[in-house]
Structure formats: C-alpha cells, structure tokens
Amino acid sequence: MAYNILISDPLSEDGIYPLRQAEGFNIVVDTDLTPEQLGERIGEFDALLVRSQTQVTREIIEKGTNLKIIGRAGVGVDNIDLTAATERGIIVVNAPDGNTNSAAEHTIAMLMSLARNIPQAFHALKNQKWDRKSFIGVEVKNKTLGVVGLGRIGAEVAARAKGQRMNVIAYDPFLTPEKAEKLGVQFGTIEDVIKAADFITVHTPLLKETRHIINKEAFEKMKDGVQIVNCARGGIIDEDALYDAIVSGKVAGAALDVFEEEPFVDHRLLTLPQVIATPHLGASTVEAQEIVAIDVSHDVVSFLKDGVVKNPVNLSSVPKDVLAKIEPYFNLVEKLGSFLSDLTDGVPEEVNITYSGELSNIDVRPLSRNAVKGLLKSKLGESINDVNAKFHADRIGIIVNELKTTKAKGFTSLITVEVKTASATRKVAGTLLNGLGPRILRVDDFIVDVVPEGHLLFIRHKDQPGAIGRVGTLLAGEGVNIATMQVGRSEVGGDAIMMLSIDKHVEESGIEQLKQLEDISDATTIDL
Numbered sequence: 001m002a003y004n005i006l007i008s009d010p011l012s013e014d015g016i017y018p019l020r021q022a023e024g025f026n027i028v029v030d031t032d033l034t035p036e037q038l039g040e041r042i043g044e045f046d047a048l049l050v051r052s053q054t055q056v057t058r059e060i061i062e063k064g065t066n067l068k069i070i071g072r073a074g075v076g077v078d079n080i081d082l083t084a085a086t087e088r089g090i091i092v093v094n095a096p097d098g099n100t101n102s103a104a105e106h107t108i109a110m111l112m113s114l115a116r117n118i119p120q121a122f123h124a125l126k127n128q129k130w131d132r133k134s135f136i137g138v139e140v141k142n143k144t145l146g147v148v149g150l151g152r153i154g155a156e157v158a159a160r161a162k163g164q165r166m167n168v169i170a171y172d173p174f175l176t177p178e179k180a181e182k183l184g185v186q187f188g189t190i191e192d193v194i195k196a197a198d199f200i201t202v203h204t205p206l207l208k209e210t211r212h213i214i215n216k217e218a219f220e221k222m223k224d225g226v227q228i229v230n231c232a233r234g235g236i237i238d239e240d241a242l243y244d245a246i247v248s249g250k251v252a253g254a255a256l257d258v259f260e261e262e263p264f265v266d267h268r269l270l271t272l273p274q275v276i277a278t279p280h281l282g283a284s285t286v287e288a289q290e291i292v293a294i295d296v297s298h299d300v301v302s303f304l305k306d307g308v309v310k311n312p313v314n315l316s317s318v319p320k321d322v323l324a325k326i327e328p329y330f331n332l333v334e335k336l337g338s339f340l341s342d343l344t345d346g347v348p349e350e351v352n353i354t355y356s357g358e359l360s361n362i363d364v365r366p367l368s369r370n371a372v373k374g375l376l377k378s379k380l381g382e383s384i385n386d387v388n389a390k391f392h393a394d395r396i397g398i399i400v401n402e403l404k405t406t407k408a409k410g411f412t413s414l415i416t417v418e419v420k421t422a423s424a425t426r427k428v429a430g431t432l433l434n435g436l437g438p439r440i441l442r443v444d445d446f447i448v449d450v451v452p453e454g455h456l457l458f459i460r461h462k463d464q465p466g467a468i469g470r471v472g473t474l475l476a477g478e479g480v481n482i483a484t485m486q487v488g489r490s491e492v493g494g495d496a497i498m499m500l501s502i503d504k505h506v507e508e509s510g511i512e513q514l515k516q517l518e519d520i521s522d523a524t525t526i527d528l
C-alpha cells in the first residue's frame with residue numbers, strides 16, 4: 001500500500017525520519033502553498049502534517065477526499081476545523097508534550113524581558129542611545145504571578161516562577177485543590193487570580209470559552225500597573241481591550257508571542273513602547289521541533305499502517321494496556337453492530353451495549369464506537385468509521401448506552417448489543433472463544449453458535465415437521481448451498497429460528513419466496 005503525505009508547514013527534517021523510513025510513504029514538503037493551492041492539491045494526499053500556520057478549514061477538509069489523518073506537530077489545534085474533520089471521519093492527532101518545556105522557557109524569558117525592559121533597551125542601544133533612565137524595571141521576586149490555565153505549560157511556568165521567588169495563584173476549571181497544593185500554588189477563581197496578580201500569564205487553549213477571557217471587564221478588575229504575558233494563543237486576550245488598558249495606564253506592559261491574526265507585518269499594539277513581542281516562537285527550539293515532528297510522524301505511520309494512534313484529538317485516547325485487552329474484540333463488536341443493522345427495519349432510536357465479565361472493568365468506549373460503526377456502516381456506507389460514528393449517531397438522534405456487569409454466563413467476556421427502533425427491539429450477543437475466534441451466541445432470545453462472517457440467513461418459523469425441509473428445497477432451487485445450519489426453539493411446537501451460513505447472498509426475490517413458505521414468519525439475509 002502506498003501513501004501520499006503532505007507537509008505544509010516547516011517541520012524538523014530530523015524529526016520526520018519515521019515518515020521517511022516507512023515503506024510506501026511518498027512525502028511532499030511544500031511550505032509555500034496558498035490556501036487556494038492547498039485546496040487544489042489536497043485531494044492527492046492521505047495525510048496532512050501542519051504546525052500553526054496552515055489553516056485547515058472545512059473547505060480544505062472537504063477537498064481532501066483521500067485524507068485519513070491530519071497531524072499537528074505541536075499542541076494547539078485551533079487552526080484545524082475539528083468538527084469538519086470528525087464529520088468526515090478524518091482523525092486528527094497532535095504532539096502534546098514535545099514543546100511544553102520550550103513554551104514554558106519562552107514564557108519565563110518574556111516575563112523577565114518585560115519586567116526589565118530588555119528588548120526596548122537593546123533597541124535603544126542598537127540605535128546608538130545609551131539610555132539608563134528610561135528602562136528602570138521591576139523585580140519579580142515576591143510579586144504575584146497569576147496563571148490562567150494550569151495544564152502542561154502553565155504548571156511548568158508556575159514551577160519556574162516559584163524558582164524566581166514569585167507567589168503563584170492559578171485558575172483552571174480542572175484544577176483540584178490537591179494538584180494546586182502539590183504544585184505549591186494558590187488556588188483561586190479567575191476573579192481571584194486577576195485581582196491578586198502583578199503579572200498575569202495565560203496558558204489555556206483557544207476555545208469558545210477562553211476567547212477574550214481577558215477582556216475589558218477583566219482589565220478593570222486588575223491591579224494598577226499589572227503586566228500581561230500571552231505565549232498561548234492570540235484571541236485569549238482581547239487585543240483592543242489590551243490596547244486601551246495600556247494607553248490608559250492600567251496595564252504597565254505586555255509581552256506577546258501570539259496574536260489574533262497571524263502572520264502580520266504591522267500591528268497596532270506594537271506601536272506602544274510598553275509592548276514587547278516575538279513572532280510565535282514559543283515552540284521554536286531545535287529540541288521541541290524535533291520531538292513534535294517525531295511524535296506526529298510516528299502517529300501518522302502507525303495509523304495508516306495499523307489504525308493505531310497515541311495522541312488522538314478527536315477521539316478519546318486509550319492507554320496501551322487497555323488497548324491490548326480490547327483490541328481483539330474490535331472485529332466482533334463491529335460485526336454485532338452490522339448483524340443488527342441487517343436484522344432491524346427502521347431507524348435505530350436506542351442502542352444498548354452490555355459488556356459482561358472481564359470487559360466490565362475497563363474503558364470500552366472504543367468498542368462501543370465500533371459497534372455503532374458496524375450498525376451505521378451498512379446503512380450509511382463505507383465513509384462511517386470510528387472517528388465519525390458517534391457524530392453520525394448523534395446527528396440521527398440515536399441514544400447509545402454502555403452497560404456493564406461482571407456476570408458473563410461462564411464466558412470470559414460477553415458483549416450484547418441491543419437496538420431499539422420504533423417498532424421492535426432486537427439483540428445479539430457474542431464472544432471470543434479461546435482459539436476459535438469470534439462467535440455469535442445469541443440472537444434475540446435464541447441460543448446459537450455462529451461464526452460472524454460471510455452470508456448468513458436468519459429465519460423465524462413455527463417448530464413444525466417439514467419447515468426445515470421446505471427452506472432447504474427452496475434454497476436449492478435458488479442455487480444457494482447451505483454450509484452450516486442451526487435450529488433453536490422456545491418450546492416444542494412453538495416459535496423457532498434457523499440460522500444458516502450460506503455460500504452466497506440470497507436475492508430479495510428468494511427472501512420473499514421464503515417468507516411465503518408455510519410455517520415461516522420471517523427471513524433476513526445478513527452479510528458480514
């Protein structure tokens with residue numbers, strides 16, 4: 001299998017060696033594409049690798065008809081339309097750890113430069129001005145640093161600020177008092193943080209909840225003479241409000257690595273002497289660039305070859321030990337979903353997936369996604385995969401419930417999938433038999449033992465002499481050979497089922513004839 005990979009932002013050449021080494025990977029590096037050129041070419045590629053500059057818009061994603069994976073060699077994915085990627089079943093991966101240290105070091109460098117006017121003084125010297133009066137700074141020791149967003153980078157910045165003898169107060173909606181205590185930082189609301197701080201640094205992702213989280217009202221609550229650092233994302237701070245707050249004297253200075261619009265050549269904020277800036281250099285170190293490129297390249301190779309990724313952004317990630325336990329069930333659970341899709345008429349309203357036995361103790365969400373994928377794929381087509389299965393289920397309004405019980409009726413693990421439509425409830429259960437592979441063990445309330453593969457025929461009939469013979473004769477007339485056959489019944493002479501494994505698909509006309517046979521109430525073909 002050959003794969004075409006496009007790298008559209010500058011990535012470390014040393015870091016992309018996993019891609020260069022992978023067999024069948026054709027790599028194109030073109031970091032000068034305009035959005036129009038990218039749109040024209042993207043259809044040729046299986047994978048797209050970017051940093052923060054390439055805007056991976058819905059339009060680009062829709063033109064990427066062969067795209068399977070988008071790799072972000074860095075953390076922030078606000079330049080990628082995640083909704084569009086998810087809808088189209090394209091997995092997005094990033095490299096969340098590789099540039100933490102560089103971004104934290106850059107933040108501290110900006111903080112110190114801001115406090116001591118280093119860039120402004122250097123600029124004066126370059127212009128042949130020996131000026132010591134204009135650049136009197138402030139110490140950071142014993143000052144309070146307010147950290148908004150105490151994730152990977154925020155926590156590193158907090159630790160280093162403590163090394164500078166600063167007091168640190170942090171706000172993060174996912175911060176627990178325990179984590180705050182462990183990091184030796186004070187724990188507060190956003191209001192506590194912005195009121196207490198002499199310096200404020202933001203380290204959240206850019207989300208709709210964090211866009212302009214530092215705005216006019218926030219500036220009004222701050223201490224007079226506060227200094228602001230943004231090495232996270234343009235847009236977290238309202239740039240117009242920051243401009244006004246600096247001009248009014250409320251804010252003494254700002255150090256910015258990121259901007260609402262990037263790149264630019266002129267920026268109103270840079271006309272203010274209190275503002276120092278770098279052109280989005282937080283992650284621009286040799287070390288960080290090598291690590292992020294390695295991480296994202298590994299994920300692209302392993303996804304295209306084996307369907308496995310370490311750092312998914314639009315799927316929940318699964319630890320290796322859990323993946324090892326659930327991976328053998330991927331195929332079975334997808335087949336259970338497909339089986340039910342063929343068995344049910346009408347739109348599914350509710351899907352209940354019950355995990356019994358050993359599977360009840362682990363994170364089985366990837367299995368549930370595969371069950372939904374199987375259920376939807378035969379109705380909506382091959383474009384359904386585990387990235388977009390949940391999106392399409394939500395879109396249709398299907399409620400998916402995951403249930404767990406330790407009791408597995410003697411099996412190590414048993415998975416039961418039940419589908420409710422407006423007119424019926426159908427269910428199917430299966431397991432992995434040691435050494436024998438996947439088996440369907442129950443259809444509705446009937447016990448069976450079927451390999452979920454190939455063409456199956458599910459028949460409901462009355463337990464009467466001759467019913468089985470009539471089915472055999474009719475299928476023979478259609479040229480359909482029966483490979484295996486099982487019969488189950490609720491009671492002698494009562495409702496019964498036949499589960500046949502057959503060598504070819506039975507046409508609709510054959511199914512209609514089967515349904516007309518005496519004592520046969522229903523017949524369904526299932527193709528797995």
Ligand SMILES: NC(=O)C1=CN([C@@H]2O[C@H](COP(=O)(O)OP(=O)(O)OC[C@H]3O[C@@H](n4cnc5c(N)ncnc54)[C@H](O)[C@@H]3O)[C@@H](O)[C@H]2O)C=CC1
Nearest residue numbers: 075076103149150151152153172174204205231232282283
């Ligand atoms: N300037 C640069 O070159 C770089 C910038 N970044 C930016 O820094 C951001 C943070 O990176 P990491 O620390 O690695 O991410 P992270 O995911 O480890 O941390 C983000 C933190 O923000 C918190 N958060 C989310 N919503 C919040 C809210 N409304 N208020 C306060 N906190 C909130 C989260 O709970 C999390 O703890 C990235 O999303 C990226 O945009 C990252 C690397 C380099």
Ligand SMILES: O=C(O)C(=O)COP(=O)(O)O
Nearest residue numbers: 051052053074075076283
């Ligand atoms: O990782 C991030 O979020 C960054 O902002 C780094 O961006 P870059 O890869 O340097 O364009």
